[in-house]
Amino acid sequence: MEKVRHRRSEGSLVLGLETSCDETAAAVVLRTAEGRGRILSNVVRTQWERHRPYGGVVPEIAARAHVECLDVLTREAMQEANVDFADLDGVAATAGPGLIGGLIVGLVTAKVIALACKLPFLAVHHLEAHALTVGLTEGLKPPYLLLLVSGGHTQLLIVRGVGDYERLGTTIDDALGEAFDKTAKLLGLGFPGGPAVERAARTGDATRFDLPRPMVGREELHFSFAGLKTAVRRAAEKLAPLKAQDVADLAAAFEAAVTASVLDRCARAMDIATGRLDKTAPRHFVVAGGVAANERLRANLSELAANRGFAFHVPPVPLCSDNAAMIAWAGAERLALGWTDPLDAPVRPRWPLDLDARPAIGAGVKA
Ligand code: KG4
Numbered sequence: 001m002e003k004v005r006h007r008r009s010e011g012s013l014v015l016g017l018e019t020s021c022d023e024t025a026a027a028v029v030l031r032t033a034e035g036r037g038r039i040l041s042n043v044v045r046t047q048w049e050r051h052r053p054y055g056g057v058v059p060e061i062a063a064r065a066h067v068e069c070l071d072v073l074t075r076e077a078m079q080e081a082n083v084d085f086a087d088l089d090g091v092a093a094t095a096g097p098g099l100i101g102g103l104i105v106g107l108v109t110a111k112v113i114a115l116a117c118k119l120p121f122l123a124v125h126h127l128e129a130h131a132l133t134v135g136l137t138e139g140l141k142p143p144y145l146l147l148l149v150s151g152g153h154t155q156l157l158i159v160r161g162v163g164d165y166e167r168l169g170t171t172i173d174d175a176l177g178e179a180f181d182k183t184a185k186l187l188g189l190g191f192p193g194g195p196a197v198e199r200a201a202r203t204g205d206a207t208r209f210d211l212p213r214p215m216v217g218r219e220e221l222h223f224s225f226a227g228l229k230t231a232v233r234r235a236a237e238k239l240a241p242l243k244a245q246d247v248a249d250l251a252a253a254f255e256a257a258v259t260a261s262v263l264d265r266c267a268r269a270m271d272i273a274t275g276r277l278d279k280t281a282p283r284h285f286v287v288a289g290g291v292a293a294n295e296r297l298r299a300n301l302s303e304l305a306a307n308r309g310f311a312f313h314v315p316p317v318p319l320c321s322d323n324a325a326m327i328a329w330a331g332a333e334r335l336a337l338g339w340t341d342p343l344d345a346p347v348r349p350r351w352p353l354d355l356d357a358r359p360a361i362g363a364g365v366k367a
């Protein structure tokens, strides 16, 4: 097929690479001169089959799997977008946070392409990419209130602009996705856990078990899921061996408990954000990250936002979980501001979005 030449006046064309965890991904995104996004290609290959025997992501296996397929996926993304490397305006890769081996694979690949093609390089913050996805999918611009729920992070943030985040709350122990994954493992539901728990919960009775609603009513805006996980384990141990209906009921009760906890935290965050955001600014509430794919959570948060006068936004399910379109888009947004990175930019396995946020009291390594 003949390539359609990209004209610079149309906007900027960015190749994005994502390798921070267990998905290898490459995508090409166009950011128009008006600041709107268009996904020209978005290729994702999950590594679940490789990690399944271990019941979780094994960092070394993940890094090797990224090495094996990133070049092929990059070629696929370029072909699907029908563009040449010479057409690109920038190359972006996730620089952190994430698993160090995988981050190195993506970052070095993007740097080499940038060097060989004399292109600007963009070291993207994975959480910023989740945070800005609604700009790509809906053209929504900050400021907005954001609930970021992924496998490694659970945060409430005010997004004021690209690179400008105020963290209102975080988890003091497990991330929400991690809690789903651990609960799935406990219930023998396999990996990845979030979708498996959601599926099992559909046929379950959420009222059969009286699980705790962590942090509900607490003043500070943090989350905690470790105690809930223990409560599920205790309930499961009492019933062992578990029948299919027990598993479904426990999954439903777990999902209902985390939803109640998250709703309470978000309601409080909306009150705080209302007081802090510019009074004339439209009030938007955004949910992003892998757990934002959860139907019960989406429905409940949408209702909460409506009741509080916030417009509700959540990316389509395939763009909630890890992908490279969001990395390319975050790169394009930074490129538009002239914020490129040097070729010696380091990987940053730990990298808070809000550098000024104080550690949450009692927080473990996830804060
Ligand atoms: O954002 P993401 O793809 O990767 C990270 O940056 O961590 O999030 C992955 C997390 C996993 O913990 C996965 O179990 C969870 O998102 N997840 C879900 C659902 N789909 C993915 N959790 C609950 N319900 C889902 N439908």
Ligand code: ZN
Binding pocket: 126, 130, 150, 151, 289, 290, 321, 322
């Ligand atoms: Zn993610």
